Amino acid sequence: MHSTLPRRATRSGADWIASAPPEVQEEFLGSLSEGALLALPYLFEFWALPHQLPPGGDWRSWVIMGGRGAGKTRAGAEWVRAEVEGPRPLDVGRSRRVALVGETVEQVREVMVFGESGILACSPPDRRPKWEATRKRLVWPNGAVAQVFSAHEPESLRGPQFDAAWADELAKWKRAEEAWDMLQFGLRLGPMPRQCVTTTPRNVGVLKAILANPSTVVTQAPTEANRAHLAASFLAEVRARYAGTRLGRQELDGALLEDAEGALWRSGALEAARLERAPDFDRVVVAVDPPVTGKASSDECGIVVVGAMTQGPVQDWRAVVLEDASVSAASPMAWAGAAIAAMERHRAERLVAEVNQGGELVESVIRQIDPLVPVKAVRASKGKVARAEPVAALYEQGRVRHLRGLGALEDQMCRMTAQGYQGKGSPDRVDALVWALHELMIEPAARWRRPRVRGL
Secondary structure (H helix, E strand, C coil), X not given: CEECCCCCCCCCHXXXXXXXXXXXXXXXXXXXXXXXHHHHHHCHHHHCCHHHCCCCCCCCEEEEEECCCCCHHHHHHHHHHHHHECCCCCCECCCCEEEEEECCHHHHHHHHHCCCCCHHHHXXXXXXXXXXXXXXXXXXXXXXXEEEEECCCHHHHCCCCECXXXXXXXHHCCCHHHHHHHHHHHECCCCCCEEEEEXXXXXXXXXXXXXXXXXXXXXXXXXXXXXXXXCHHHHHHHHHHHCCCHHHHHHCCCXXXXXXXXXXXXXXXXXXXXXXXXXXXXXXXXEEECCCCCCCCCCXXXXXXXXXXXXXXXXXXXXXXXXXXXXXXXXXXXXXXXXXHHHHHHCCCEEEEECCCCCHHHHHHXXXXXXXXXXXXXXXXXXXXXXHHHHHHHHHCCCEEECCCCHHHHHHHCCEECCEECCCCCCHHHHHHHHHHHHHHHHHHHHHHCCCCCCC
């Protein structure tokens, strides 16, 4: 899989004409013939956003991933038009037999065919196909046919053959793998059969397999990319409600959030543990996992702020992750300054710093910025997984929750498995989180449970 931009500049013709001076707008529109003016609303390349135009090159699958309302359906409908239409209404296009596949037949009909951004709405009058309800298909004036299929019935794709296909919201199909496989066997007409997939990303195997295929290309965009066609109140509401959450990153940013197999943390559980507002805490600490060097190629410096409520029995203790203040490619003075600034923002009582890599140098760097900052140096005697597992247990017990804005940290958490970290580089943010929760919850709990000598 490779991600690519369309063949032209990132500004559409619509952007250009909308931002041009009035005299330029008048000159442009005045230069068009009557026929050109009538055709202009249907020239999608003039209006399209970059992620809505198919990439160049030899590809078999084009995946358009985006947030809700990012213009995915319009892009899919226009791609089908470009495949089946010729230069003139009766001229043959590149494709003659198209499969339209959605979760259900009703969804294909209501969204992909009759929807506000569907094929019929996008088609000019002289090229608009006719809907044959009894046969569940669209027929164009040039003879091209698009047939409707439900992903709930993969066997319905056995037998028909196509030279193009459009699959909508594949990531939420209940029988996605079976339906996709059957579609691939049927996509066998013409010199180079192609398919377009429009979907909000979800962590499902079939989508990840498609993205990993070398013949797949991807365009991606958040909801805001299509803000000109969305209600301002909608954008304000969803951003206020979901910004800084993993659900928001998936549904609004169009990001594919992956959980490694056997991960110690799961994205669904983290989302369920979201907290909108921090309570009052008994203790707040900032934990730091410093890099060995401060070069651009070096690991991140994990800086995580956690607060805890530790009144009463150990089983009643709770913690909240407040901020991920991690920095990248930072010099020792830069990450030390970022850590101390996080302490000041949250009125933290202590800075917990791992010293395996830098030894006394770590504390020395911190004290160069603030000689009075309370620093606790910690040294790892166990591996990352062994340290992380008791922290993951706290999450399973529902004793740790997250505020918003912790996406990068949560991504690392969902790639930490019992066999090690499955992501790129080092999980420095997770390491900092683990140190903070060890300081606030695990070590004090161990002391609490330690047997004491009773007085006589």
